[in-house]
Amino acid sequence: MAKGDRFWRILERKEALKKAEARGEVADSKEVRMAIMRRVHAGEITLQQAQDEILSIKRKARSQGLMTRSRAYSGR
Numbered sequence: 001m002a003k004g005d006r007f008w009r010i011l012e013r014k015e016a017l018k019k020a021e022a023r024g025e026v027a028d029s030k031e032v033r034m035a036i037m038r039r040v041h042a043g044e045i046t047l048q049q050a051q052d053e054i055l056s057i058k059r060k061a062r063s064q065g066l067m068t069r070s071r072a073y074s075g076r
Contacts, residue, residue, distance in 0.1 A: 013073050020072040027061035028054055028068055 021029045036050045045053070058068050067076075 013075065016075060017069060017073045020067065021069075025066055026069055026072050027064060027066040028057050030069075032057065 017026075020026050021031075033054065036045075036053055039045050040047055040050045061068050
């Protein structure tokens with residue numbers, strides 16, 4: 001591995017994640033997570049409920065034909 005290869009590989013993975021989110025292929029996208037956190041800050045739900053909701057979204061992702069952020073980042 002040449003010096004700097006790791007940097008470029010990480011950069012490519014981040015770009016792949018951004019593109020997948022832009023195409024709507026990611027179930028727990030940044031926008032979804034931000035919307036959930038807005039609800040937490042507004043007092044509608046607790047942090048634990050938000051974490052449970054994100055876990056639920058992640059579990060249902062594959063059956064809906066979507067992927068999670070971690071799968072989009074890793075390229076699987």
